[in-house]
Amino acid sequence: GISDGEEQGGPGEQRSSPTHPPFGKKQLPSIPKNAVPITKAASPASSTESANGTHASYGPFYLEYSLLAEFTLVIKQRLPGIYVQPSYRSTLMWFGVIFIRHGLYQDGVFKFTVYIPDNFPDGDCPRVIFDTPVFHPLVDSVSGELDVRRAFTKWRRNHNHIWQVLMYARTIFYKINTMDPLNPEAVVLYDKDFQLFKSKVVDSVKLCNSHLFDQPKIDDPFAISFSPWNPAVHEEAKDKMFRWPEDYNKGPLVSGLSWVKPGSTQPFSKEDIPLQT
C-alpha cells in the first residue's frame, strides 16, 4: 500500500509510520508507476560519474537513474517471494524481505538490507545483510551478512544486476552450498549432524519470525515493517494492490487505439465486430 507515495503530502508525516506489510500477491502494481521511492545518493560517487560524464551536475542523476533502472529490472523479473524497496533517504540502500515457501527454511520470512556501493555500477558487488542473522553456512552468524561476493567475484556492469543478487539471496535457502562458509559451525553440523542442523534452522526461522513485528532496524520512512493483520489499516491497501491506480482507469478514452490484427502489420486489418442484422 505504498502507492502514490509522493503525491500525498510531506514525506515526514505519512512515511514515518509505514505499517503496511507487503501483502497481496504482488507488490508490483502499486510500486512501479507512481512511487518508486528512490532518494538521492549521498555521494562522493558522482565524482566518478562526472569524470566520465560530460556534465558534472548531471552525475547524481545518472547514479540515481541507474539504481532506479536496476529496481525496474527487479520488478520486471518478478522474483518469487522477494520484495524490495529502496529506502527513502538513499537509493543506495534497499530494504527487502524473502519468503521461503518450502525446503529446510520453509515458512521463513527474512528481512534484509541491500547496500549498494556508491560508485555503482563500477564498484564492488552490493552487500546483503539480514536483519537477524539466519543460521546458514553462507550467512555470518554475527553480522548477518550474506556472502554475495562468491557469486559475483567481479561486478560487471551491463552483465550483473541487482536482481541477480536478490535471486542469489533466495537460492541459498533452497540449495545449500557448504564451500568456504561464513558460518563454519553450520557447515560442520550440516555435514556431521544434519538433524541438529535442521533443528537449528527451524530455531533460526522461528527466531526470525518472532521478530517479524519488531520496529524496523533502520528508521526510514520506506523501511519494511510488519504488523498483525488489521482490516482497518490493511484492507484498503490490499484492495488497492489488486486494482489499477485510479488515474489509469479513467485514462484517455481514445487510448490504446489499434485496429491492427495481431500478427499482421497492416493498418486496419482487424475485422470489425460483425453487426447483428
Add this chain to the structure above:
Amino acid sequence: MSWLSRLNPRGPGTRTGRHAAPTSPCTADPETCLMVFENHWRQVSRVLKQRESSVGGYADDLTAVRNHTDQMLCLLAEERPAGGDIDSPAVGPILKMVVAENILDELVQWHVRRGLDPDSQLELLKLFEMLIGQSHQPLLLHSAVLQPLLNLLGACVDPQLGSPPALESSLVLLLNQVCVCMAKETAVLELIFRCGLVQQGPTNLLIFSLLVPFIHRDGSLGQQARDALLLVMATSASNHSVARHIAENSYFCPVLATGLSALYSSLPRKIEVRGDDWHALRREDWMAVSSLVLFMNSLEFCNAVVQVAHPLVRCQLLDYLHNGFLVPVMGPALHKSSVDEMIASTAYLDLFLRSITETSLLKTFLRFILLHRHDNDTILDTLLTRISSNSRLCMVSLSLFKTLLSLNCEDLMLQLVLRYLLPCTHVMLSQRRAVRETDLYGKSADKFLSLIPECCRITPAPSSERDDELAFWGKVLGSPTSESPVHPRPSTPSRLALFIRQQSSGGQAIPPSSGSENAPSSPRGSVSSPLSPDSPVHQLPDTSEGETGYLEYLRDARKGIELCSWACRDWSAPYDGENPSPNSVPPPPPPPTSHPSLNMVQEHFSIMDRPQQRGAVVAAARAEWSSSDRDSGEWDVTISKNCISLTPRSKKRSLLPSSIPLQSSSSASVSTEMTSAVETVSQHSHSAPHTALYNGMGQVELTDSVDEKMEVKKVKRDSDVNNRMVESGMNGSMGIGSVDYNDFHVGSTMKSSQVQVKPHLQHQTSVPTSTQECLESESQRLSPVPALTETSTVPCDSRGPESVERLIEELLERAPSEPLTGDSKCQGISIEAFHQELRELEERVRERRVLSRSSEESSREYRTAPTPSLTDEDCLPVETEQHSSETKTESYATGVFSPARPLGPPLAQPYTGPFITVLFSKLESMMQNSLYVNILLTGVVFQLACYPQPLLRSFLLNTNMVFQPSVKSLIQVLGSVKNRIEAFAATHEDFPAMLRKARRFLVARGKLDWSDSPMGVPTLRRSDSLIKSRKPSLGDLILRHTNSPTRARHAAQLALAHVRDGGQSLHSALFRGGAASGASGLEKQAEALRVKNAVYCAVIFSEFLKELAALAQEHSVALPFPPSQGAEE
C-alpha cells in the same frame, strides 16, 4: 448519458416529481376538474357537429373552439394520475374521457377539415407542446393523444417543402418535448413507430424525419433539434427495427454527412491569424467564426450520434462521413494548390481530430488519412511533405502531426514510422539484439547532454541582468542559499513538487534522521550524510541559473512515457525487433524518387546561381523585416483574449510613414493601394472556390440551412484591426497564396497590384520598370551594397550613436519568424553552400561595422528609416510571387536533373521512412528555422520519443546503437546542429548576451501565453478531460520547457513589467539605431534574422537535448502496462 441531464425540459421541474409523488395534492379536486372539462367539451362538440353550417359563423366558431380547447387541454395537462402504483399509475378521469371519446382526434380533424391557416397551426402546435411538456401523465402512451398529434404534424408540414418558417420554432420545440417523453417512456418510441407505420407507410417515423432538416441549423433551434434527435438515437439504440428504419428509410445519415460537406465548404478558405506563432485553431480562434461554430456543432453532433446510436445507424453514418464528406470534400481540400488553403484545411483537419472523442469516428478519420489515395498519394503522404515546407504551413502540419501522435494509434504509427523500422535493416545485424536494451547507466542521456554546445552553458550575466534572473529562478526553485542543508533532499523528479511545497511552507517536513546512528554502516561511508554538494537539486541552480529545468524535464518525460505506454498497452505487438519478426514483415515502401507534391511547396532558391541565391537571402530578410516589423513598435498586452499576449499595436505602425521626410507620401500611398489589392485578392479567394465546392453536395434543401453569408465579413473585420500584422505575419506563404489565386481566379486584380507596386520598387532599387525584368533582376540587384544606398541614406532622428552589436541585440529581442530560406535545406540545397553564403554576408557586415564606427566618429548618425521596412512589406507579395514562380519552374528541373536530395536515400539502402526523414532534415536546419517551427518540431520529436516500443525508442534514443552507414541517426543530426551553433557563436562575441536575452524572452513569453489561455482546444461536451490531455496549444508548447505554475506566475509578472517599461522593453523598437553604417538595410535584415534564428535555435537546442536525455533516462526506469482486460480475445 450525460447529455440527457443537459436537456432541460421547458417547464422548470414541474414534472420531475411525477413518479415520486403520484398522489400529490391537486389544486382543484379531480371531480370538479372533470366536470369543467366535460362542460367545455360539450360546448366544443356542439360547434364540431354543426360543421356543415353556414360560413358566417366561421370566425366565431373558431374562437369558441380555441377558447374551450385551451381550457380543456390545460385541465388535461394539470391532471394527476389517479392513484395506482408508480410503475403503472392509474389514468386520471379526464384523460380517461379523452381516450374514450377520442376528443383530441376529433378536434384536430375538425381543424384539418376546415383548412388549417398558419395561425391555427401555430396555436395547435403550441397547445400540444404545452400539453406534452407539462402533463403529469404519460399522455403519449395513449394513441388517442399520439395519433392526433401525428395527424397535426402531418397537416402542418409538407413532406416536400418542409415546415413554414413561422412554425419552425414551435414545431421543433414540440418535437423536442415529444422526444424527451420518448426518452422517459421508451414504449412511446415503439408506439410512434407503429402509429406511423399505419399512416405514412415507409416514411413512418414522422417525428424523426421532421427533425432531420434542422440538424445543421444554428442557434437554439438547431440545438433543440439535435438534442431531440440524439434522444431518438439513444432510445432507439436497442431497438433494432427502429434503427433499421432510420438507416434504411430516413435521410438522417446522408443529411448529416453531406451537411458537413456543405458546412465545410462555407468555412473560410484562408485563416487570418494574429501572430507568427499561430499554428493551430483553438477554441477562442473558432468561436468567433460562425461558420466554423456551425461546423463544429454538427461535427459534435456526429460524434454524439456515433456515441449513442444503434450500431446500424452508426455504421451507416460513418460510411457516409467517409464517402460523403472526407473523400469528396476533405480530400480535395487538403490538396488545394494554394498555400493558404493548405494551411486552412490542415488546421481544420487538426481541429477536427482534436475534437472527436468517439473511437469509431476517429477510426473513420484515420482510415481516410492513412489509406485513402488522392491522386496516387495517401493523405498521409501529402501531409508529410508539408512539414518540409515553409513557415506557417510547416507549423500547421507539425501541429497536426503532434495531434496524430498524441492519439497513440498503432495503425498510424505503423504507417508513419514502424513499418520502416520493422525489417531492422537500419541496424547492423549484430546490433539487433540491442534494440530492446535500455539505457541502464545513463550513457545515452550523457551523450545527449554532451551535445549541448559549450557556448550555451550559461555564464553569469552582468550584475544588472543578474538581479532579474536571480529573482526569477530563485523564486522558482529556491536558490541554494535559501534552504537549510541539513538533510538530504528527495531528488527524483516526482519529488520536486514536494520539495517546493516544503519550502513554501517554510517547515522542515523531514524528520530528524535519527536512524543514521542505528543503521549498520554502509559499505562506504554513512548513507545519511549531510546534503552533498552534488545533490542534483542544489547543484543545478548553482552551476547556472538557466539549467534548473532538468528535473522538470525528467518529470515531463516520465509523464509522457507513462501516458504513452498506457495508451499503447493494447497494441497488437510490442515492436521490439522480434515481434513482429523482422523476417516476416513486408518490405516497406521505398523512398519516393521524386515527389511532385513535395516540389509544389518548395519555397527555396537554387544555390547554383549565386546572385539568385543572394536574392533569396535578401528576400528572406524582407520577409523577416516585414513580419518583424510589427514587433518593432508598441505592444499591446492582452491577457484575457489572446493566447499570444504580446500583440503589436498595429495602428501605430501605420502612422510611421508620416515621420519620414523622404519617400513617405509615395510609399504610403503605394502601401494602401497594395493592401487593398491584396484584400481584393483574398476576397476572391473566398468566393471562387466557395461556389466550386458546392458542387459536391446534392441536398438542395440543405443550402438554406447553411449560412451562406459565410465569414468573409468576419474575417475582414479582423483584418481591419490588424491588417498589417496579419499580412506581414503571413509572411512568404501568404504571398504565394495570392499568387495562386492570381493564376487561377483573379488574375487581373493581382496584375494591377503589381503595377501599383512597381513605381515604388523602382524608386527604391532603381531597377527597370518592365514587370518581369524588374522582378527577375531584383534579386540580383538588391543584395549588393551599392544598390541600396538611397534607402540607407535616409536620415532619421538624431539619437545617440549605437553599435551594430546593439542593433543585433535588439533584433534578437524581437519575436522570430521564418525566413524564406529557412527550409531551403530540406528541398535539396546544401546547407554548407548556404552557410558559405551567409558567411560572406557576415563578412560584409563586419566590414561595415568598421565602416560604421568611422562614420560614428564623424558623428553622422543614421538610422534605418522605417520607410524601407514599409516598402519592403509592400513589396513582399510581389517578391514572393516571383520566387514562387521561379520555384515552380525550377522544381521541374530539380525533379529531373538536379542532384538535390529528395526525401530519402536511394532505393537499395535502408530507409527509415518519410516522417523520420522530414523530421531529421528539419532538425538539421534548426539554425535557420524560426523559433516557433523549432518549438513545434522539437515537441513532435519529443512526443515521438515517448513511445515505448523498443524499435522506435532504440532508433531515436539509444546512442550506442550502430546503424547502417546510410542511416542517419538522431544523434548525428544533433551533432551537426551543435557544430553549427558553435561555429556561429565563435563568430559572434556578443553571443552570450544575446543568448541570455533570448532565454529570458522565451521564458517570459511562455509564461504569458500560458497564463493567458489555460483552455487550449475546443472540446466536445462529453469528455473535456481527454481532449485537454491532448491539447497542443501554443502556450502548452512553449511551456513544455518550463511548466510549473509558480514559475509561470512569476515569469508572467516579470514579462509584463518588461513590456511596460517601454525603454527596456523586451521588444524594443526595431532598427532604432545602429544602422548608421553604410550597410544596406536589407542585408542587415538578413543578418539580423539569421542571428536571431540562430540564437533562439541555440536556446531551444540546448533545452531539447535535456529533454531527450530525460527521455532516455526515464525510458530505462519505465515499466510496461499489461493489456487491459478483454482487449485481446
